[in-house]
Amino acid sequence: MKKMILFADPGIDDAIALLYALRQPSFDILAVVAEYGNTFRHYALSNSIYLLKEGGRSDIPVFTGAERPFTGEAPDVQPTIHGPYGLGDLQPFLLIDQPSENIDQLIPLIEQHAEELTIVTLGRLTTLATLFLLYPILMNRIKEFYLMGGAFSVPGNITPFAEANIYDDPAAAEIVVQQAANLTIIPLNVTNDVLYPPRFFTEMEAAGANPLIRRLAEFYQRFNNQENGTSTIPVHDLLTLVAFAEPDLFSYGLYHVEVITAAGLSRGMTVADLRPLSEQPAGPLPRIALDVNPTAVLQHVFHIFTTQPSDF
Ligand code: RIB
Ligand code: CA
Numbered sequence: 001m002k003k004m005i006l007f008a009d010p011g012i013d014d015a016i017a018l019l020y021a022l023r024q025p026s027f028d029i030l031a032v033v034a035e036y037g038n039t040f041r042h043y044a045l046s047n048s049i050y051l052l053k054e055g056g057r058s059d060i061p062v063f064t065g066a067e068r069p070f071t072g073e074a075p076d077v078q079p080t081i082h083g084p085y086g087l088g089d090l091q092p093f094l095l096i097d098q099p100s101e102n103i104d105q106l107i108p109l110i111e112q113h114a115e116e117l118t119i120v121t122l123g124r125l126t127t128l129a130t131l132f133l134l135y136p137i138l139m140n141r142i143k144e145f146y147l148m149g150g151a152f153s154v155p156g157n158i159t160p161f162a163e164a165n166i167y168d169d170p171a172a173a174e175i176v177v178q179q180a181a182n183l184t185i186i187p188l189n190v191t192n193d194v195l196y197p198p199r200f201f202t203e204m205e206a207a208g209a210n211p212l213i214r215r216l217a218e219f220y221q222r223f224n225n226q227e228n229g230t231s232t233i234p235v236h237d238l239l240t241l242v243a244f245a246e247p248d249l250f251s252y253g254l255y256h257v258e259v260i261t262a263a264g265l266s267r268g269m270t271v272a273d274l275r276p277l278s279e280q281p282a283g284p285l286p287r288i289a290l291d292v293n294p295t296a297v298l299q300h301v302f303h304i305f306t307t308q309p310s311d312f
Contacts, residue, residue: 009037009123022055037066039086065127069169088219114141129172150270167268
């Protein structure tokens with residue numbers, strides 16, 4: 001079993017990813033950390049608790065992460081893409097106005113499992129970077145990290161140059177990419193290559209998947225249709241968990257990475273050093289996913305949610 005702690009900002013694609021994680025038999029989810037990002041922190045927290053209940057795993061603890069980025073800016077939440085509360089047109093089943101600020105209670109859990117633990121992060125990097133600042137020795141004991149974020153020599157999705165998880169807190173992202181040992185990055189280079197048509201979600205529901213997945217996907221499809229004229233959608237965060245479960249569906253390169261932290265047009269841009277490894281600076285070399293087998297991913301996801309085969 002792969003022991004993991006999930007940092008997320010649900011958010012439609014985070015929500016589908018979390019529901020996948022709960023179905024994935026090889027995962028042992030020790031905790032969820034909910035933070036600002038696609039929506040406000042207290043909605044992300046409510047949504048995480050709701051999704052764990054939906055998946056029959058209310059026993060998994062949820063910790064409250066960051067409320068805003070290191071920049072001090074107000075969270076740039078995305079209600080048009082993710083709905084007023086983060087889960088499309090769903091209303092939260094309970095609304096937490098005053099979250100329990102309990103992130104300190106995550107530390108003993110990390111201490112207990114560090115050497116066999118993977119941290120998967122699907123949102124802004126503020127909480128994770130804070131842990132690296134406060135607990136560098138402990139964080140260096142962690143086995144590995146998977147991170148959804150970045151766009152390497154491809155267009156961004158929040159600015160022409162930057163991907164949203166990196167753009168919203170570039171200083172935090174820079175800390176994580178410089179400090180995290182055994183870091184795998186799942187950037188837009190691959191997440192935009194795995195596109196789900198509407199019939200994927202209706203057929204998955206007909207084959208037994210939780211109807212919530214179709215409902216969430218339809219909200220995002222509507223947005224995508226208005227924005228890009230297509231209802232096929234990427235599900236960025238889901239692909240990151242698929243990479244953790246099935247790394248062989250991807251091909252990778254090892255590169256030194258820098259994040260542009262300065263304000264301006266290139267804020268949040270991720271840059272890979274393409275020189276030979278022997279010429280790269282000292283420090284961790286993240287493994288960047290640069291290619292993926294989309295058909296295999298669709299078939300895998302369909303199977304995990306339904307235990308049925310599919311013709312995708
Ligand atoms: O750029 C994609 C990322 O930004 C995903 O994590 C999605 O949830 C959004 O926050
Ligand atoms: Ca996310």
